[in-house]
Structure formats: structure tokens, C-alpha cells
Amino acid sequence: MLKQFSLSDLKLINPEGILKSNSLKIDKKKIVSFDKSSLYDISFKDKIYAYPALINVHDHLRGDYLPRVGPKPGNYYINWSLWDNDLKSSPVYQERANISVENCYFLGAYKNLFSGVVTVNDHFPHEFNEPLIPLLPIRVIKEYTLAHECSSFDLKWGDGIEIEHTRAKKRDHPFITHLEEGFDEESQRGIEILEELNCLDEYDVFIHCIGFSEKDIEKTKKAGAAVVWCPASNMFMFNVTCKIRKILERGIEVSIGTDSTHTGSINILEEMRYARSLYRKMYGEDLPARKIFEMVTINPAKAFRMSDRIGSLQEGKFADILLLRPRFEDPYEALVNADMEDIELLLMEGDPIYGSAKYEVLFTERNVDYTEISVRGRRMLVKGDPTGLIQEIREAVGFKKKLDFIPIDD
Ligand SMILES: [Zn+2]
Known part of the structure; x- marks a missing residue:
């Protein structure tokens, strides 16, 4: 087992800026320095950019299935419960019911993995996901408390709410809830x-x-709570999203979540682009x-109260790293405009979980259980x-199902 190695001749990009160093040394699960390892080094002579692996703050892993289910044109919902009724009476829900819950979770996990996400929250109670989390190829956080929504x-x-929230404070976990996902009187009282x-x-x-009013935004800021923005899902269901510019102007920390593909984007890469284009449409200005x-x-690392472990490339943090082949010189533009096929390598706690077959030695030396796939003609390796x-999904549903968030050629 290869414990220590380094990645070198890279551009390293953090939320705070571009690092001066161009190497990362990994020991076991963590980044230990920005030097080269004398034991084993992979040099990226091509122009490759390295980022902290992405975090999807909000998903419903068992609901990552397609197509979307939504309102009839022009007849948007007043709250989420109408969508829930439509989903549960839809043909696609029937189709999905043929697939085991375990396989639904794997689909959700791979949706995230193929978009550079290593950490995700599954917005479901622990008893639903706890037995499955250890089987999945990415990190699905276990340290959270929750409510579904704050309404009767x-x-x-x-x-x-009260017990879960008290537990969050005691354990230093986040208390995660949908809030004001609608416009009826009660939803607006979140x-x-x-x-x-x-x-x-x-x-x-x-x-x-x-459904946040300006007063709600003020109270959220004062409380120091975090906001999760799921623009594609919001627009699809309600034809409106939160007052995002005001929320950002007030200095509230916002994270982008995909929600499930039943209403949201196919993955976080598309969600980032959607967020930017919607912002431009709403306000006529760029969201950088x-x-x-x-x-x-x-931001999601802080929301999860995990910023001591994830969210940036830093000594002592997990070696969760996303390597991209950039389409843009500017590293932030390169990330926000990236497609699934631009991923060169993805590491979780130092282990490669997805990447070009060029790095096969790293997969074997780190004892990763992987298979080979072809993604737009490129030989790639992936965990699991x-x-x-x-x-298995095709056998279960009885036809050649295609899911846009799985980029495997067939
Ligand atoms: Zn949700």
C-alpha cells in the first residue's frame, strides 16, 4: 500500500486564491505539505488544475433518477407537497420502484462522483441511509441532524425540530432542513x-x-445560519427562486445544492452553470x-461544520482533490465551465476514485477496487x-435505460 505520494507540476486553486506552490504531498488520507514526495511522485506536465473536491450540500440520493417530474406548463406549485403527490403518482416513480433502494443510492453516489463531488448530504433520516453509506464510492455525511421541513x-x-436541533448543538453537527419551500401561509412561517x-x-x-421575506433574510443573517440554493429545482417547480442577490449582499454564506434529478440539474457542474445564467437573467449582472x-x-464545508477537514487544499485536511483539464485559462472559469469529460482525476482521502487510466498504478498501489470504463472515448478507471x-438497473426496469448523469459510453 502506497502511503505517501505527491502530485506535482499542477496549478493549485483554493477559494482564497491560487497557491504559489505547484505540488501537493499526501500521506495516508491527508494533505501534509505542498512539497514533492521523495518516495513517489506523479508529475502533470500537461496543463492540469487542482481544486478541493466539490461538495454537494443538498441531494436526495435515492431520488436521482430521470426524467424530471414537475407541474403542468404554466401551473407551478404553491408548495413542495403538490410535487410530492405528482411524483408518487407518476409513471417514472413506478419505474423506479423496480430498482432496489441500494441501487438507487449507488446511482445517486455516481451522479455526484462523475461531477467531481466527493462529499454530499443525503436529505433523508439516518435510518434510511446509514446501512448504505459505507458501501458507496463517495463520502455521504453521517454527522447531521434534520427536519424534512418546518411545517405541520x-x-x-x-x-x-427541538430534539434534532438540541442534538446538533450537543454534537456540533448541522441541523439541516428544507425551509419555506413554498408560498402558502404556513410555509412562509418557517x-x-x-x-x-x-x-x-x-x-x-x-x-x-x-418564501423568505427581507425580514427572514435579516433574521437568518443575525442567527448565523447557512442558506442552500437549488436554483434549477426551484425554477422547475415554482418558476421562482430565493432572493439570492439580497441574501449574498447581506453576507449570508450560501452553498449550491443540486437537489435530486427528479427536479434539479443532472449534477453540480450543470447546477453551477444554471445558477450563473439564472442570476444574470434575474439581475442583469454576473455572479462571479x-x-x-x-x-x-x-461554504458547504462550513455549513456541515467540517471546514477543519474539507473544502480547501490545506495541510491537515483530507486529500479530497479534483484535477481538471481546463477549458479556460482563468481557474475559476475553468471550474464553472467544466464538463464531466474534463475530469482528469478525483481523489477522496488520498485514494483515486475516478480518473484517466494513465494513473492505474495509483489505483492499484492505493488498493482501490476499480473497473475500467470508456467516457466519450477516453479510457477511465472508477471505484466500484x-x-x-x-x-442491473436495465434488467430491473426491462429496457435500455439511459441516465444523463452517468457518462459511460455504450
Ligand atoms: Zn430537497
């Missing part, structure tokens, strides 16, 4: 409900917030690529067996 008609996940329960503070991570980069790295997964 929510799905009653977890042990109730912040007030949390205030009344004495549960509005910096442990909170609020997903969607499309560097800002978007923060929303998929350091997504080709076998797709075969």
Missing part, C-alpha cells in the same frame, strides 16, 4: 416557527428559502465564477462497478 404537513423525519421553538441559530442549514466556486467548496450497476 412535513414528512415527520427525525425526532422533531423562520418564525424556528424562532418560537428557540431553534434559530448558527447550527441551521436552510434549503430553498424561496470565484463566488460560485466558494458555494461548492468552502457502475457498468454493472447500469446493467
